[in-house]
Structures are given as structure tokens and as C-alpha cells.
Amino acid sequence: MPKISIIVPVYNGEKTILATIESIQKQTFFHFELIVIDDGSTDCTLELLAQICEPRMKVISYENGGLPVARNRGIANAIGEFITFIDADDLWTSDKLELQLAALQQHPEADVVYSWTLFLNEAGTSFHQSEPIYFQGNILPQLLLKNFIASGSNVMIRKQAIASVGYFDPTLRSCEDWDYWLRLAAKCAFAVVPKYQIIYRQSTTAMSSKVEVMEKHLLIVHERGFRLASPELQFLKNQSLANIYEFLAHLCLSYIPGNTGAKQAYQKLRQAIILYPLVLLSKRTQVLLTKTGLLLLSPISENILQKIKILRAKKVESINT
Incomplete structure (x- = not known):
């Protein structure tokens, strides 16, 4: 029986699915099953998957149900002792499975482990690092403030823990991963691999680029999270909301061009400061x-800021994949 079940939900992933599967095949830990859940793809995804020679892989096709449903279908088909997920446009470093499994074996009290994330640009040519995080054990207070786990392509979970919290919420069209990590954190201890192992591809068509949708679901998950929290943690609520509006301001600047994005970012930042002035x-x-x-004062600033962003980005060749 495989030790680890890897679940890959994919919908119309022809541009990236082969690279994702290749990063899984390069893992230094070999005893896994690879479950690809085709969520009703209408492009060449299935044809590309059929060309892969990988005896550990099985592809299961369903009608389109959305990302949470696809992950749930993967869980239902998994037989491994540990379960992990990777979206069809993301990548792992080659030691991801090995080091995460070792962390859970070294910390038997923990049911979930996460690693640090690199954010890859859409073209796949440069990346930025997330902030190093070392939270372990009861991480609920920190996770209420911010989804520092960053994506659904990160954690490894003991299957028994999944049985205790259930499946991803299929009604959420965004932020379903933060919701799930909060539910796990309310019941389970976490461990961390202090290493950059998750390579998250940022896309202009991703859900994070749809600011209004993201805001709606972030607020839903925020409210749910604080319903899980003890009375002693309720004082974090405004700070958590301020972090959400700060993140939304970042999305506005990243995905909404020019003066329009700047105006919306200003409104989000103003809301964050009202909620929690110390965010300043x-x-x-x-x-x-x-x-x-700068963007509100001068349209020329947009080009200058874009050039600074490019200069600060690191070349993708330095990632150890």
C-alpha cells in the first residue's frame, strides 16, 4: 500500500499539468500513489496525461464540480496513510514529500505539516519568497490572522485527521483552503519544514485576481474561523480583518491597472487602518x-513600479526543482 496519496485536481490544465506531474515524479520519496482528478476538462489535458508513463498514477474523470469538489473526490479515492494536494499549475521541490513525511514522523503529536512557499510569476521566469514562518503546535491564533500556508498545494495530512474534520466545503468558490486549514488547526497540532518547497504559480486568471469574489469568501471564512476560536482569541478579530483588507489592497494593485486599481486599493487600506490602526x-x-x-499622483509611476518589481524578482533558475 502506498504511504502517501498525492491528489492533483485539474481543470483545463494543458499548459502546466506536465510540469506539475514532472515535479511529482522527481520526488526523492517514491512510495506514493498519484491521483489526478480531471474536473471535466475540455482542452487537451486528458490527452497529455495519457502520454505519461507513470505506473503510480491513475486519472479519474468527473463532470465539472469545482476545485473543492475535485479535492474531495481525490480524498475519497485515496488509500495512503498521508494525503497531500498539489494544484495543476504548481510545483514542488524534489525533497517536499521526504522532508514533510520525516517531520510528521519526528512529531507524532502533529497531524499536519506545511513548508514555505515561493511565488512564481505567470511566465515561469522569476519568483518571490514568502516570509519565513516557524509556527508549530497550536497554530490557530496565527492562522486566524493570516493564511500563511498560502495555497492548497502545501500541507501533508494524516488521513485520520481528515476523517475527524471532513471534506473541503464545496460551497466555497475561493479561500476553501484557508477554511480547511482553520478547521484542522482547531483540532490538530501542526509541524513545519523550514524550507522553501512549494512553488505557487501566480496567474492573472486565478481566483485571487477576482478581487470581489475573493473579498466575499475571505469574509465568510474569517467569520467561520472566529466561530471556531475560543473567547480568548476573539480580540484578534479586527487585526485579522485588517490583514484581509491589506491583502485585498495588494490584489487591487496587482490585477487592476492604473488609477482604478489605485483607488480601490486606497479604499481597502483605509478600511484596514480604521479596523486596526497599528497596521500602519x-x-x-x-x-x-x-x-x-504614487499611482494616484502620476500614471507614469505604474511603469516605474513595474520595473522595480522586475528588478527585485529572482531568476527561476535558482529554484532547486
Whole structure:
């Protein structure tokens, strides 16, 4: 029986699915099953998958149900002791499975492990690093403030823990991963692999680019999370909301061009500051305010900021895949 079940939900992933599967095949831990859930793809995804020679892989096709449903279908078909997920446009470093499994074996009290994330640009040519995070054990307070796990392509979970919290919520069209991690954190201890192992591909067509949809679901998940939390943690609620609006401001600047994006970012930042004035001490908030101010003052600033972003990005060749 395979030790680990890897679940890959895919919908119209012809541009990236082969690279994702290749990063799985390069893993230094070999005893896994690879379950690809085709969520009703209408492009060449299935044809590409059929060309892959991989005895550990099985492809199961369903009518389109959305990402949470696809992950749930993968869980229902998994037989491994541990379960992990990777979206069809993301990548792992070659030691991801090995080190995460070792962390759970070294911490038998933990049911979930996560690693650090690299954010890859859409073209796959450069990346930025997430902030190093070391939270372990009861991480619910920190996870209520921010989804530092970053994506659904990160964690490894003991199957018995999944049995205790159930499946992903199929009614959520965004932020379903943060919702699930919060539900796990309310019941389970977490471990961390302090290494960049998750390569998350940022896309202009991803759900994070649909700011209104993201805002709606972030607020839903935020409210649910604090219903899980003890009375002692309720004081974090406004700070958590401020972090959400700061993140939304970042999305506005990233995905809505020019003066329109800047105006919307300003409104989000204003809301964050009203909710939690100490957010002004955050370097991230200060940077966002500076960018927003420059864009509102001069359209030329957009080109300057874009060039600075390109200069600060790291070349993708330095990622150990």
C-alpha cells in the first residue's frame, strides 16, 4: 500500500499539468500513489496525461464540480496513510514529500505539516519568497490572522485527521483552503519544514485576481474561523480583518491597472487602518500606501513600479526543482 496519496485536481490544465506531474515524479520519496482528478476538462489535458508513463498514477474523470469538489473526490479515492494536494499549475521541490513525511514522523503529536512557499510569476521566469514562518503546535491564533500556508498545494495530512474534520466545503468558490486549514488547526497540532518547497504559480486568471469574489469568501471564512476560536482569541478579530483588507489592497494593485486599481486599493487600506490602526506599523502596509499614493499622483509611476518589481524578482533558475 502506498504511504502517501498525492491528489492533483485539474481543470483545463494543458499548459502546466506536465510540469506539475514532472515535479511529482522527481520526488526523492517514491512510495506514493498519484491521483489526478480531471474536473471535466475540455482542452487537451486528458490527452497529455495519457502520454505519461507513470505506473503510480491513475486519472479519474468527473463532470465539472469545482476545485473543492475535485479535492474531495481525490480524498475519497485515496488509500495512503498521508494525503497531500498539489494544484495543476504548481510545483514542488524534489525533497517536499521526504522532508514533510520525516517531520510528521519526528512529531507524532502533529497531524499536519506545511513548508514555505515561493511565488512564481505567470511566465515561469522569476519568483518571490514568502516570509519565513516557524509556527508549530497550536497554530490557530496565527492562522486566524493570516493564511500563511498560502495555497492548497502545501500541507501533508494524516488521513485520520481528515476523517475527524471532513471534506473541503464545496460551497466555497475561493479561500476553501484557508477554511480547511482553520478547521484542522482547531483540532490538530501542526509541524513545519523550514524550507522553501512549494512553488505557487501566480496567474492573472486565478481566483485571487477576482478581487470581489475573493473579498466575499475571505469574509465568510474569517467569520467561520472566529466561530471556531475560543473567547480568548476573539480580540484578534479586527487585526485579522485588517490583514484581509491589506491583502485585498495588494490584489487591487496587482490585477487592476492604473488609477482604478489605485483607488480601490486606497479604499481597502483605509478600511484596514480604521479596523486596526497599528497596521500602519507594518512595512507591507507602508509599501502599499506608497505605491497607491504614487499611482494616484502620476500614471507614469505604474511603469516605474513595474520595473522595480522586475528588478527585485529572482531568476527561476535558482529554484532547486
